[in-house]
Every structure is written in structure tokens, then in C-alpha cells.
Amino acid sequence: MSDSPTGTAFRIANNVGEGRVVAAPVWSVDPRTGKAREQVAVEADAAEVDAAVRAAYATRGALADRGARARLLRAAAELLDAARDRVVEAADAETALGPVRLTGELARTTAQLRYFAGIVEDGAFLDVRISRPDPATTPPTPDLRRMKVPLGVVAVYAASNFPLAFSVPGGDTASALAAGCPVVVKAHPDHPATSELCAALLRKAAAESGLPEDVVRLVHGFDAGTELVRHPLVAAAGFTGSVRGGRALFDAAAARPVPIPFHGELGSLNPVVITEAAAAERAEELGAGLAASMTLGQGQFCTKPGFVLAPAGEAGDRFLSALTDAVSETEPGVMLDHRMRDAFLDGVRERAALPGVTVTVTPGAGGEHTVSGGVLVTDAGPLAEGGHAALLEECFGPVTVVARYASREEAGTVLGLLPGNLTATLHTADEDPEAPGLLADLTPLAGRILVNGWPTGVAVADAQHHGGPYPATTSLSTSVGGTAIERWLRPVTYQSTPQHLLPPELRDATEAGEG
Amino acid sequence: MSDSPTGTAFRIANNVGEGRVVAAPVWSVDPRTGKAREQVAVEADAAEVDAAVRAAYATRGALADRGARARLLRAAAELLDAARDRVVEAADAETALGPVRLTGELARTTAQLRYFAGIVEDGAFLDVRISRPDPATTPPTPDLRRMKVPLGVVAVYAASNFPLAFSVPGGDTASALAAGCPVVVKAHPDHPATSELCAALLRKAAAESGLPEDVVRLVHGFDAGTELVRHPLVAAAGFTGSVRGGRALFDAAAARPVPIPFHGELGSLNPVVITEAAAAERAEELGAGLAASMTLGQGQFCTKPGFVLAPAGEAGDRFLSALTDAVSETEPGVMLDHRMRDAFLDGVRERAALPGVTVTVTPGAGGEHTVSGGVLVTDAGPLAEGGHAALLEECFGPVTVVARYASREEAGTVLGLLPGNLTATLHTADEDPEAPGLLADLTPLAGRILVNGWPTGVAVADAQHHGGPYPATTSLSTSVGGTAIERWLRPVTYQSTPQHLLPPELRDATEAGEG
Incomplete structure (x- = not known):
């Protein structure tokens, strides 16, 4: 894919000049034969990860518009559905999961994007709470108005086993964008071509929705993944993978000068x-x-x-x-x-x-x-x-x-x-x-x-909880269902703040019924 | 205090026998003079911390009764109010904060206990969500019913600067008990006598409410605090203190074989x-x-x-x-x-x-x-x-x-x-x-x-948020206000579960209006 959608310049794998480090190639591999299919990209070095994070960070202001976020999620679903044959073909070539399964996974993925669009529009995730002044309490209660705001750039570590629903266009990305957080995805090496294709469609959806393309960025490479979780402008991470890989990233997230939430799904006996x-x-x-x-x-x-x-x-x-x-x-x-x-x-x-x-x-x-x-x-x-x-x-x-x-x-x-x-x-x-x-x-x-059921098949629903005690997850949250959005938000309370300085969601309802 | 309410046997500080380690004495000190007032207890060793955690752990079943939890919180408030003069005198002798401030702090503390009793009774914190079956989704949605359940034993690290409201009977303890979690408090060395007195009152409140006294345990000592956060049966921790001390405990919580949530309030410029x-x-x-x-x-x-x-x-x-x-x-x-x-x-x-x-x-x-x-x-x-x-x-x-x-x-x-x-x-x-x-x-x-206000004075209210980006807090949660209870809960979803096997809160309402 010479028209790399993430701006990673193609470099020749063996291009070693004076003082230059080899850019490791990223190959798409056919698991049915074990043979390389094509070189898709190169692994991102520290400077490229930094550039990706900064580019994503710069889109936070644009993502503050909830209407634009809902449009983005629906446009992404439309583009993915329209590209179904290409997406399924790419994913099948890299994962051998088969077109039937992958067609279903794509349907689930696009339904999930639309589901989060509805959640953004509904606004209940803002968890608005208002306490009126009460001088009788100790200490006295002032006017307090709380809502949730986006955390910042979210790092998403894609899964091997769901190249769509838990990867570039998957639940972590959908819920983070819904929350108002730009996303930098670390592609899984098992399906780099599918990742590039999906990232290009998400970025196209952003442009169609009046948002900067950089609300989603993609990087490849193990070291890039480590750089990503350590980057000062990354505010949270979502991960689906192995206990070993997930724990290493969890540990890196906790060891940062400013630790960040790491929502990892690591392993489960079920x-x-x-x-x-x-x-x-x-x-x-x-x-x-x-x-x-x-x-x-x-x-x-x-x-x-x-x-x-x-x-x-x-x-x-x-x-x-x-x-x-x-x-x-x-x-x-x-x-x-x-x-x-x-x-x-x-x-x-x-x-x-x-x-x-x-x-x-x-x-x-x-x-x-x-x-x-x-x-x-x-x-x-x-x-x-x-x-x-x-x-x-x-x-x-x-x-x-x-x-x-x-x-x-x-x-x-x-x-x-x-x-x-x-x-x-x-x-x-x-x-x-x-x-x-x-x-x-x-x-x-x-x-x-x-x-009296079987655990495979995880419905995307309000009451879903896909998470559990460690090592099932490294946090108490879910990666599937409506409450997955809570992972990317933090509460902020405004005290004694004049109406015109409050976020619109916290203002008193006007006579016209706004607010 | 020879009738130690936490069962820590008094040992003579210099009682060193063959193979016995000195039990470090815990002194109450008068900050107005720098002089020791009395020996209050001894520091807990690893075996004593283990015993305290296991005793607390054994009370989880009893604490599952929400009615009993509400009674406990109200009884604790009553006993603390009734012992106001003793509590304020003990706290003033150890902290020099003065009777006016401490009387106010006690009023805030008992109001906070009653506030959480109301939250337990109300039940909204269970965050019940129900998704009805829908065969049209991909994958199909079964009957899903989600609620929040207590995490387990909570370790509370008391603050120096609020010997009541952020210590033994403070917000972490109140919100953890409200959530259904037994508590082991690590006393702050600046007010060990106040801590013992308050723990005794909380334990008495438990007994009066038909609960085991061990729903609250108290330990003293720096090393005991480290043992506590590492204990396999401790499920979460709350901390108010310094960046150095809080970060060390946060790091220990993250480094456990099974990491646990550590809600630390570390430092803030405001x-x-x-x-x-x-x-x-x-x-x-x-x-x-x-x-x-x-x-x-x-x-x-x-x-x-x-x-x-x-x-x-x-x-x-x-x-x-x-x-x-x-x-x-x-x-x-x-x-x-x-x-x-x-x-x-x-x-x-x-x-x-x-x-x-x-x-x-x-x-x-x-x-x-x-x-x-x-x-x-x-x-x-x-x-x-x-x-x-x-x-x-x-x-x-x-x-x-x-x-x-x-x-x-x-x-x-x-x-x-x-x-x-x-x-x-x-x-x-x-x-x-x-x-x-x-x-x-x-x-x-x-x-x-x-x-146009000043930040000192933190009202206990639904819309309060007392937390913020690191190092203000090590998590995204609040230590004051109604949503503080969320720190000690995790979601569980029941799928396709017959009515009689569901927790009562998740059952369909009956004709009689129950459920």
C-alpha cells in the first residue's frame, strides 16, 4: 500500500546510510502458508510515534463537538460497510478466519460504531450531577455541577483475534472517539494490511465529518507500542492480548512519571x-x-x-x-x-x-x-x-x-x-x-x-460487561458495551460558576427548554 | 489504652527475647511541645496485618446486607456524636488543630456517614442496567442484567491533616463500608490515640447493627502499611498523604501479582x-x-x-x-x-x-x-x-x-x-x-x-469531585461526595439467568411491585 494513509513514509528496508537506523519492514503474512504477502509499512520509530501522538493531540478541540463525533462514527460505519468486500478479503488473507466469520465481525463492528454514535448523541455518559447550594451543611455546599470530560489521547493496542471488532475500527477506538478522545492505534502484526485499510477509512470518515483526519493515527511495531504507552501526551490505553504483553505495557503505564489508566484484557480461562x-x-x-x-x-x-x-x-x-x-x-x-x-x-x-x-x-x-x-x-x-x-x-x-x-x-x-x-x-x-x-x-x-449458555459471542449492549478480575482485565472496566466509554472520561466539577462560563450541558434549562 | 479495640495485644517495647523482634511502640505525641503523651499501641508485624485482613475478609458475607450497612453507618455517626468531647479532646491533643475546627470536622464526618447511609438505601450506586434479548443484533443479544458488587477488603491510609474526616471514620471508610467492603485502616502516626478511639466506636457501631466488629480493623506502622497494600486479600486502597509516600504505595499496588486499584490523593498546588x-x-x-x-x-x-x-x-x-x-x-x-x-x-x-x-x-x-x-x-x-x-x-x-x-x-x-x-x-x-x-x-x-471562590472547604455532595490529574490523585475518582462509592465496586453482568438465581436488585418487578 504505497498510499499509506497514516503518513508513514515508505523506506526501503535495507536503506542503511551513515548514522541511519534500519527501518524494520512490516509484512503481511498468510497464515495458511506462513509466507509473506507484501510489505505494508515500516515500524514507527520514537520520532514517528511522537509525531503521531502530537498530531492526534492537536485534534482534541475539534473532537469536543459531540455532533461531529456522532457524524464521524456513523460515517466510519458507512465507509466500512461500503468497503465490505475489500475489508473482508484483506482480513481473511491475513488471519484465515474466513469470510463468513469476518463478514459477521464487520457487521458487528459497524453496528458498534453506530451504537456509540447514539451514545454520544444521548449524552447520558456525561453523568451530569448538580448539587444546589445548601448553607446548612458542614462545610456549606456551594453550587456544584459535575460532568465528565475526555481524558486526551488514547492508545489502542489492537487484538490478533478480532482484526476488526477489537482492532483499528473496534470497540476501543469507537468508545474513545465517542468520549471525545483522539486515538493512536498500535496495529497488531497479524493483520497490518487490514489495519492500514481500516485506518484509511476512519480517517476518510473524519474528513467527511468535518474533523481532522488525525483523530485516528496508526503505528506499527513492538517498540512503537512501548513508546506509545510512555508518551507524555498519551492519557490512557486500551489493550487486548496476552498476559505477558499486556502486563509489560500495564507496568510501563504504571511506572510513568504520570501514571495513566491501562485497560488491558489479558487472559481468561472462562x-x-x-x-x-x-x-x-x-x-x-x-x-x-x-x-x-x-x-x-x-x-x-x-x-x-x-x-x-x-x-x-x-x-x-x-x-x-x-x-x-x-x-x-x-x-x-x-x-x-x-x-x-x-x-x-x-x-x-x-x-x-x-x-x-x-x-x-x-x-x-x-x-x-x-x-x-x-x-x-x-x-x-x-x-x-x-x-x-x-x-x-x-x-x-x-x-x-x-x-x-x-x-x-x-x-x-x-x-x-x-x-x-x-x-x-x-x-x-x-x-x-x-x-x-x-x-x-x-x-x-x-x-x-x-x-445455561456458552460464553463465546459478546453482544454489544448497555448491560454488557466484558471484563473481570485480573488477569481477565487490568482494570474494573468493560471493553464491550455502552459503559466502555467510561474508560476515557474523567469527572470535573464546576463550583459557583456563572451560567455563561459553564459548559452548555451544565447550564440551567432556559425558558426555551435548552440546557 | 489497655483495652485496645483492635485486638493488638500490648507488648512491652523492650521485650526482646530469643528470636523475637522488638515490637515498635506507637506513641501519641503533642505537637505543641513535641513531647510524647502516651504509648497507644505497637506497630503491627506481617502476621498481625495478615490476621487483620483475614478477619475483615471474613465479614464480607455479613456486609452484603445493605440494610445492615446503612444501620452501621448511622450507628457510627450516633456514637461519634455522642463521644464528641472525648473525640475532639483526643484529636486536639495530637494535632493541635483546635476544638473549633475539630468540632466542625466531627460534624462533617458524622454527616458524611449518614450521607452514605442514604446512598446505600437509595441503591442508585448499584448502576443497574438491563438489556432485553434481541436476536437481530450481531451477535444476538441475550438477556443481560448488570449491577455493581463490592470489590472486597479495602485498605484505607489515613491522612495527617484530617484526623476524622479523612482518617479512621472518614470518607474512604464510609464509602467503602457503604459499598459493602470491609476496611482495614492504617492509622496515621500523627494521631494514633484518636484512631484507636474512633476505630473502637466504629466497631461498637458494627456490633450494635448486628454486624461483626471486624468490618473495621486498625493497624499501626509504616511497614504494616506496606504489608497491607501487598496482601493478596486486599482488593483496593484509598490514601491521602504525600506524593512520596503515596507513590510508593501506588507502585506497590501496581507491582502485585494481581494489581489492585489505588486511589491516592497525593499533592496539589491548587x-x-x-x-x-x-x-x-x-x-x-x-x-x-x-x-x-x-x-x-x-x-x-x-x-x-x-x-x-x-x-x-x-x-x-x-x-x-x-x-x-x-x-x-x-x-x-x-x-x-x-x-x-x-x-x-x-x-x-x-x-x-x-x-x-x-x-x-x-x-x-x-x-x-x-x-x-x-x-x-x-x-x-x-x-x-x-x-x-x-x-x-x-x-x-x-x-x-x-x-x-x-x-x-x-x-x-x-x-x-x-x-x-x-x-x-x-x-x-x-x-x-x-x-x-x-x-x-x-x-x-x-x-x-x-x-470567584476559594478552594478550601470541600462540601460532601452528589456533584462534588475531590480528585484531579496526577499527582492530585492516582486515579480518576473522587474521595469526597456520593460518587466516591464507585471506587470500591465492580460491575457484574448476569446472562440468561433465571429470576430465582438473580440478585434481588436485578429481578423483574413482580405484580406486588417488588424487585
Whole structure:
């Protein structure tokens, strides 16, 4: 893409002159073959990151116009929908997620942009609170009027597994722009061409909406990502990715002279508990349902159910049998990149080598570029005793761990040892006496609690919460749904401020009904 | 106090046996003389901190009862009011803040406890959001019901300068208990006896309300504070104090294997801008008003106006003259402790030694234990050029820096160099053409913006915001006002959950109007 939309000048990869550093090339790679497709850009150096942040920073004033923000979000949705074939083709070539999934992901992404346009227009996110003067309090209460204002430039770290919905045009960008914050996106190296295409469309949408194009900037490169979170003019960050990468950036955000909020979604086991009654009632349905959820998108969902407590005994056996049958019937698939494929196969091997762990489907069978789904099975006993810690860590890819519990107490003990999660799921039956207690055990573990469902598929809705105790997220916020906008705002209270100096949203309503 | 309410056994300070570590004594000290009054307790070691946290943790279930929480907060207010004379006497003996101020602070503290009782009963803080199923969205929206739940044990680090309102029975404790979180308070060493007395009253209130006394625990000691923020069962922390101490604890909170939110209020200059028009209109009133605000409580308020941009020229001269006259007439006073007094005098000396800085009142004149108020004056020019950095750092105590600006541009340049603040104040006149622009310059600097007022005195109200950009606070939240409760809550969404398994607040309203 020689017409780089982010202004990154193309430099020849080997152009080393006196005192010049090599500009590392950014390649688009086909995960179906492992081969490079094209050079998309070069990695941004510190000066380029600085320029991107400063350019974005300069657009804050223009973004203060809520009407323009709503127009921008709707225009972006229109342009992305209009470019659907190109976007899906680019994303599929780089991620192998397939056109059906990616067409759906694009629909979700553009709906999300329009959803945040509505939130901007509605204005409830400003969380206006007004306290009238009251001389009787200690100390006396003056006229106080509070609302939320944008934080400033937001750094968005795109995800590997959702090249659209959690990347350049995704939820972090949509919610940050809705809040009035310019965005600098650090592209994910798994889909740089898709990132450039989407950034160009967002910048075009800005221009069409009367806003500067630099409300969105894009940078590539690992070091650029580190520079970004350290930049003094970056006010907050959103991240979706691994525990290791996310924690490093979280630590950098916290270690700044002026620390900034870092909203990272790092990793999640997404535990599922199947009660004896649920297994007795619908073992086969549960097995098939779990297989579909855990292999969806090659198991590359943040909400993949990766740990299942299933009862020992006959009903649990039937469930496990249905699960392994269904998983064994799924086609091998291509993961997002070969590094992930290697990590997946290593992770499965490590877990399968633990004493007492059996592999009922061999994950990893497939060709040189593909993987198959798999199921690891263990008794819950060793886990309840604090062993087999690797089974309580996320293994990214199409594998789940089924731990067979012998008693309610054993299941509860294991739940008490789990790290934080995005989701926790209970499968129960009508009038199941275990349900209330298990739900109480699950609630501390996650940000979303499901009953008789599967956690993959995260609706964009007012009541959604996609976040949870660490390492699921590094903050208490959500990255999906209407309240995601809260991440990019801070409250400001105006005290005893004359009407004409107040922001319009805080003024008294006039006779004409304004205010 | 041999009947230590927190269960810390008294040990003899010099009781060193084989392998036993000395238990460091905690002394109550009279700041009016610098002499020890009594040994109040001993510092908690790691095992005692652990025991305190575990005891508090065990009360979470009991605190889930919102009615009991409201009763607890009201009972605490009643007991504190009933013990007013004892509480004020203890606090005055340890802080020298005087009975008038402390009686007012106690009234504010008990009003704050009752205010949070009302917030608990009202329930709006649960921020319930419900999304009905919608199969037309991508992905489809299931039944989603979100509310906020308590985080867990909250560590509260008490302030030196508000032995009641920002200490054991203060806003952090009140808002955390209101949220349903047990509290472990780390007492401030400047008022350990007051802390013990207040903790005993809070624990008695718990017992009277049918709650375990351990919903509030108290620990003493610097090392205990560090242990506390690192404890795995501590879920969040609130802090009011210095930049150095607060940043160290913030760093410890961020470096945990599982990082936790750290809501620290660290330091604030609280800049004031006086326009030419305001000075021309009421120079004398402004000088007297600033003098009263900056010397209130010996200048030991977090919101003390510590940096004032005043115009060069005749009107500004009159303002400065009125200010210095008023400050020179204030009586010398006793600071909270001698370490603070030393730091204040050192801080003033350091700033006064800068080239071009004049001292119009000599701060520090007074007896061995007292200090007087002072005013440092400089041209804004060196500041606008990036010099005199010490003048842009808080100097805790009764001193303010007046920077005389030659132009609107110079004032704006200096404002752009200021760190984050709790408050920023504009003094303006009717139809002052500079007002809108200056207000726009001040808004990014602080969490509360005042027009024609003084920042000391923080009303407890729904629309209050007592927080601001770092170092004013380490988070985006407030420590005063109704929304302070948000610090101790996290959202949880229940998906497709049957009515009988939902928390009562999320159920559909029944025909009888419940729910």
C-alpha cells in the first residue's frame, strides 16, 4: 500500500546510510502458508510515534463537538460497510478466519460504531450531577455541577483475534472517539494490511465529518507500542492480548512519571461448571454445545470456555463422550499465525504430560499449518490440592480442560483457586439444589456470569460487561458495551460558576427548554 | 489504652527475647511541645496485618446486607456524636488543630456517614442496567442484567491533616463500608490515640447493627502499611498523604501479582488566576480572602491555594499588599508534627533562595513549635521559561507563591506547565473578556474548577469531585461526595439467568411491585 494513509513514509528496508537506523519492514503474512504477502509499512520509530501522538493531540478541540463525533462514527460505519468486500478479503488473507466469520465481525463492528454514535448523541455518559447550594451543611455546599470530560489521547493496542471488532475500527477506538478522545492505534502484526485499510477509512470518515483526519493515527511495531504507552501526551490505553504483553505495557503505564489508566484484557480461562443434574438431563446437548463454543474461530476467542468442571460418574461420562465426539468431528483449521500455533501445540503438550491427564482428542493433528481441536481430561483432585497449575492457565486455541469432580466440595475448592475471568458459566437444571451456591462461588471469579449458555459471542449492549478480575482485565472496566466509554472520561466539577462560563450541558434549562 | 479495640495485644517495647523482634511502640505525641503523651499501641508485624485482613475478609458475607450497612453507618455517626468531647479532646491533643475546627470536622464526618447511609438505601450506586434479548443484533443479544458488587477488603491510609474526616471514620471508610467492603485502616502516626478511639466506636457501631466488629480493623506502622497494600486479600486502597509516600504505595499496588486499584490523593498546588479586571475591581477583598484560605488550619489543607497568578501593575500591587497585610496579621500556629514543620521551613527557604523570589512575609517566624504564614513573590517570566520548578511543587503549610504575569499569554504559558491539581480557581469580573479562555486553560488542570471562590472547604455532595490529574490523585475518582462509592465496586453482568438465581436488585418487578 504505497498510499499509506497514516503518513508513514515508505523506506526501503535495507536503506542503511551513515548514522541511519534500519527501518524494520512490516509484512503481511498468510497464515495458511506462513509466507509473506507484501510489505505494508515500516515500524514507527520514537520520532514517528511522537509525531503521531502530537498530531492526534492537536485534534482534541475539534473532537469536543459531540455532533461531529456522532457524524464521524456513523460515517466510519458507512465507509466500512461500503468497503465490505475489500475489508473482508484483506482480513481473511491475513488471519484465515474466513469470510463468513469476518463478514459477521464487520457487521458487528459497524453496528458498534453506530451504537456509540447514539451514545454520544444521548449524552447520558456525561453523568451530569448538580448539587444546589445548601448553607446548612458542614462545610456549606456551594453550587456544584459535575460532568465528565475526555481524558486526551488514547492508545489502542489492537487484538490478533478480532482484526476488526477489537482492532483499528473496534470497540476501543469507537468508545474513545465517542468520549471525545483522539486515538493512536498500535496495529497488531497479524493483520497490518487490514489495519492500514481500516485506518484509511476512519480517517476518510473524519474528513467527511468535518474533523481532522488525525483523530485516528496508526503505528506499527513492538517498540512503537512501548513508546506509545510512555508518551507524555498519551492519557490512557486500551489493550487486548496476552498476559505477558499486556502486563509489560500495564507496568510501563504504571511506572510513568504520570501514571495513566491501562485497560488491558489479558487472559481468561472462562470456567464452566456442569452440575450433576444438568449432566443427567442433557449430557449430549452440553457436550455438543461446549465443542461448538470452544472450537469457534479455532478456539481463538477471549471467551473460549477453557476449563470445565464436570461431574464424575455416568452422566459426566456421557457428557465427555459427546464432547470428544463432537470435537473430533470438527475440521482442522488455521490459527492466526505460526507463533500462536507453536505456542498452542507446546501448551497442549505441557498439560498432557501432567500425571493423570489424558487427551481424548489429539489436538494438533493436521497439516503443517493447521491444528485440530482437543480435550484434556483430569480428575479435579490434584487441582483441589493445588497441583497441575498449568491447567489453570489459558491455552489459546481449540482446547479445553475437563476436570471431573467427585463432590460439590471438591468443585468449590477448585473454583476457589481459579484466577480472574471474563466469564464464568453454570449449567444447571430446574430446581437444582446446587445452583444458588455454585452461582455464589462463580460470581467473584468473573465479570459476566452465564446460566445455561456458552460464553463465546459478546453482544454489544448497555448491560454488557466484558471484563473481570485480573488477569481477565487490568482494570474494573468493560471493553464491550455502552459503559466502555467510561474508560476515557474523567469527572470535573464546576463550583459557583456563572451560567455563561459553564459548559452548555451544565447550564440551567432556559425558558426555551435548552440546557 | 489497655483495652485496645483492635485486638493488638500490648507488648512491652523492650521485650526482646530469643528470636523475637522488638515490637515498635506507637506513641501519641503533642505537637505543641513535641513531647510524647502516651504509648497507644505497637506497630503491627506481617502476621498481625495478615490476621487483620483475614478477619475483615471474613465479614464480607455479613456486609452484603445493605440494610445492615446503612444501620452501621448511622450507628457510627450516633456514637461519634455522642463521644464528641472525648473525640475532639483526643484529636486536639495530637494535632493541635483546635476544638473549633475539630468540632466542625466531627460534624462533617458524622454527616458524611449518614450521607452514605442514604446512598446505600437509595441503591442508585448499584448502576443497574438491563438489556432485553434481541436476536437481530450481531451477535444476538441475550438477556443481560448488570449491577455493581463490592470489590472486597479495602485498605484505607489515613491522612495527617484530617484526623476524622479523612482518617479512621472518614470518607474512604464510609464509602467503602457503604459499598459493602470491609476496611482495614492504617492509622496515621500523627494521631494514633484518636484512631484507636474512633476505630473502637466504629466497631461498637458494627456490633450494635448486628454486624461483626471486624468490618473495621486498625493497624499501626509504616511497614504494616506496606504489608497491607501487598496482601493478596486486599482488593483496593484509598490514601491521602504525600506524593512520596503515596507513590510508593501506588507502585506497590501496581507491582502485585494481581494489581489492585489505588486511589491516592497525593499533592496539589491548587492554582488561582486573578484577572486584571478582578484585581481592579476588588484587590483588597481578594488579598484578604486568599490570606484566610491559605492559612486555614495552618495551611494544612489539601486544597490550600499554593500558587497564584496575579497581574503585574497597580491593581496587582494592591492585591499583593492586601494579601501580605492579612497574612502578617495571622497568629503563628502549630503544625501537625515537627517533621512537617521542618519540611515546611526547608521548603520555604529553598524557594526563597531562587533568584528573583522575594518573601513579603517571613514564614516560619514564631516560637520553637509554631510557624507563621508567608507569601513568596516572583515574576511569572522565569516560570514561563521553564525555570523555578520548585515553585510549581506543593509546599505543605501556610505559604503561597504569587507569580506576577505581564500578559495573558504569559499566564497561559505558566498554566500549561502546571502539574495536576485537586482544584483550580479563576477570579474574574463581570463581562471579563479573559474569563472563557482562562477557564478553558484551567479545566485540564484540576478536578474542581471554581469561579470567584476559594478552594478550601470541600462540601460532601452528589456533584462534588475531590480528585484531579496526577499527582492530585492516582486515579480518576473522587474521595469526597456520593460518587466516591464507585471506587470500591465492580460491575457484574448476569446472562440468561433465571429470576430465582438473580440478585434481588436485578429481578423483574413482580405484580406486588417488588424487585
